[in-house]
Amino acid sequence: MPFLLAAIKKDLRRLGRDPLALAISFGIPLVIVTLITLVFGGGQSAPQGRLLVADEDGTLLSQALTSAFSREPLSKMLVLETTGREEGRRRMDRGDASALLIVPKGFQEAFLQNQPAQLQLVTNPAQEILPNIVEETLSIVVDGGFYLQRQAAIPLRAIAAEKTPSDDTVARVSVALNRLGRSLTKYLNPPLIDLELHVAAAKRENQNVAALFLPAMLFMGLLFVANAHALDIWKEQSWGTLRRLATTPVSMGALLGGRVISLAVILSGLALVGVAGMRWFAHVAVASVSLATLWVVLSGTAFYLFLVTIAVHAPGPRAANVIGNLVVFPLSLVGGSFFPFEMMPDWMASIGRLTPNGWAVTEFKAFVAGSAHMQDLLAGAAFMAAVGTLLFLWTSRRMRKLV
Amino acid sequence: MAVDSVSFAAHPGEIFGLLGPNGAGKTTTIGCISGLLTPSAGRVKVMGHDVVREGTAARAKLGVVPQEIALYEDLSAHENLAYWGGAQGMRNSRLRERIQQVLELTGLQDRTREPVKQFSGGMKRRLNFACGILHSPKVLLLDEPTVGVDPQSRVRLLDLVRGEARSGTCVLYTTHYMEEAEALCDHLAIMDHGKVIAAGTLAELRSMLGERDLLRLTGVFAPQSARAAMQQMDAEILQVDESLLLLSLAGASQKLPAIFAALAGVGADVRGTTLTQPSLESLFIKLTGKELRE
Structure with missing residues (x-):
């Protein structure tokens, strides 16, 4: 125990005396995000989001309903993606999309029979603009459906009454609808209400972009800090301190433990600043600052154990540096730490979510969105602790070979 | 094979010298005693503890001053000593007092808060030595501690080694400087190509030459x-x-x-x-x- 405390103090002092390294580790992602924000968030282009549709009815009416979102101008803002109810909910929990629309089975039948039908819309609380647009649009479509039901109930029921409508029925319904349309022409053409749609002010767009990019930036910074700390083991090797430690009664595990704990302490500070910054400076809705911060610390510590395991297997410090970067940069690119998954093609995002940082950043967004709770944190922590323990034991053994 | 059939015993209060040219096997021998290397045959005991089977107990009795300076360059002398004292299980007032003692002993008491990277080579050597004796080890292994040291620091270091022996520590001192060995060691083993080719007191060795x-x-x-x-x-x-x-x-x-x-x-x-x-x-x-x- 005296040594563990001494090792923690030593690493905290060393980390604290090199603030530039920490600043660079988080500075690079900040520069990248700033540039991307300027490119994607600085103009008047509409924000891009994803609408998941679980169409369990699969009828003409349900398709007509969802097609409302695939017409301009909404098609410029939203990418429609068909999915199942459960898969859609899982993806919403991960913060993958702006909203999920569930059209239940029997929707058309209920509509035509003037029976109650319930559409379910799940929105992403981490986003501000697009979920509102989806909600408003759906509300308008539902209102339109109500009036259609009132005005054209008889012909519509005629169709519903027959499983396969005859030519006569179709002709009668068409004539009825045509008359209805002509009777409404004076209201519809020219429109009595001229609605002009303005995309929200640039400030709000930037907020959305910040929500998209800040988690990515935070996790890229984590990877960089963890990698720098992992490579530091080779500095200990070159200074001979690792060899000297091997002549004392303490184990390499104690040294590694001290390094892990000191990094966790540093990351706690950085994570708190990062998450609080997201909430209070970038105005990203963060459901739980404490859970999100804890998750960042756990993730960063796990990244460190992963990267130090790689570092101690390198034949030398230079090779460790090269291998570390060869691991960190592709992981950053694919794992959503460089470009958010929302900007990636689906196939790449699917692969990216399987990477350690991809999984961690997805879970982090869930903590930010409030769709993940303490039990999710505990489950994730248990998984990381299990993997981390294996890596810890393996690396401790391997460090003997560096002396 | 780096060393072959090397056998000797060193006792409390004596300075035992391992003398030989570079590559003779002195550092390998020290490595086997300190637990850095596992001998393929034979046994090494430190204060009765087998270094392979009772490694932790054996290493608790050892103080090692490696040939290469093994310090944290970005920490101060005091911080380095606190860390290495922690590695030997020292803490609180005992650690603080002993740090003060060894800093005075090595003449570094005025530079305790400076980062080691600002130290001269001789000062680093002295601090390297201080880290090895901080916990008052029963057995002190010194692997060529005066390599690259200016004459003034060398004299000081040799005095420190004598002081440790006087306090009852068994000192094992490797060097390729004969004059150092002659001036310092009570017993000597001369090594070449991994073997002890002569051993005894200085007088005994001289008598071999007539x-x-x-x-x-x-x-x-x-x-x-x-x-x-x-x-x-x-x-x-x-x-x-x-x-x-x-x-x-x-x-x-x-x-x-x-x-x-x-x-x-x-x-x-x-x-x-x-x-x-x-x-x-x-x-x-x-x-x-x-x-x-x-």
Whole structure:
């Protein structure tokens, strides 16, 4: 125990005396995000989001309903993606999309029979603009459906009454609808209400972009800090301190433990600043600052154990540096730490979510969105602790070979 | 094999020297004692603890001052000592007091808060030493601690080593500087090619050489005729080839004119002469036919 405390103090002092390294580790992602924000968030282009549709009815009416979102101008803002109810909910929990629309089975039948039908819309609380647009649009479509039901109930029921409508029925319904349309022409053409749609002010767009990019930036910074700390083991090797430690009664595990704990302490500070910054400076809705911060610390510590395991297997410090970067940069690119998954093609995002940082950043967004709770944190922590323990034991053994 | 059948015992309060040229196996021997290397055969015991089977207990009795400076350059002297004291299980007032003592002992008490990277080579060597003795070890392993040290720091370090021995510590000191070994060590083992080629007290080792001087002649020789000529001079021929003749003989300085004359008589051309009085160096040369620093 005296040594563990001494090792923690030593690493905290060393980390604290090199603030530039920490600043660079988080500075690079900040520069990248700033540039991307300027490119994607600085103009008047509409924000891009994803609408998941679980169409369990699969009828003409349900398709007509969802097609409302695939017409301009909404098609410029939203990418429609068909999915199942459960898969859609899982993806919403991960913060993958702006909203999920569930059209239940029997929707058309209920509509035509003037029976109650319930559409379910799940929105992403981490986003501000697009979920509102989806909600408003759906509300308008539902209102339109109500009036259609009132005005054209008889012909519509005629169709519903027959499983396969005859030519006569179709002709009668068409004539009825045509008359209805002509009777409404004076209201519809020219429109009595001229609605002009303005995309929200640039400030709000930037907020959305910040929500998209800040988690990515935070996790890229984590990877960089963890990698720098992992490579530091080779500095200990070159200074001979690792060899000297091997002549004392303490184990390499104690040294590694001290390094892990000191990094966790540093990351706690950085994570708190990062998450609080997201909430209070970038105005990203963060459901739980404490859970999100804890998750960042756990993730960063796990990244460190992963990267130090790689570092101690390198034949030398230079090779460790090269291998570390060869691991960190592709992981950053694919794992959503460089470009958010929302900007990636689906196939790449699917692969990216399987990477350690991809999984961690997805879970982090869930903590930010409030769709993940303490039990999710505990489950994730248990998984990381299990993997981390294996890596810890393996690396401790391997460090003997560096002396 | 780096070392082969090396066997010796060192006792509390004595300075045991391992003397030998670079690559003789001194550091490997230290590595086996300190637990850095596992011997393929044989046993090493420190204060009764087998270093392989009771490694932790054995290492708790050891203090090691490695050949290379092993310090955190970005930490201060005080912080380095606190860390290495922690590695030896020290803490609180005992650690604080001992840090103060060793800083004064090594003359670093005025530079305790400076980062080590700002220290001179000699100061780093002294701090390296201080980290090894901080926990008052029963056995102190010093692996060439004066390499690259200025003369002033060297004298100070040697005084510190003597002080440790006086306090009852068993000191194992490796060096390739004979004069250091002669001045410091109570017992010595001379190593070459991984083997102990001679061992004993300084007096015992000197007696192996007798009162005979070592005469080293360089030039051009015909080995057969040079050997025949020297047989008349009561000289032991240690080595002879076309360019070197190495002799061990008593009163060599008085016999030099006769030796030159005898060699000239058989056509030898002597271009250089080195006469060495009995010392560890001459013993090493006698035993191995080469100089210690080769």
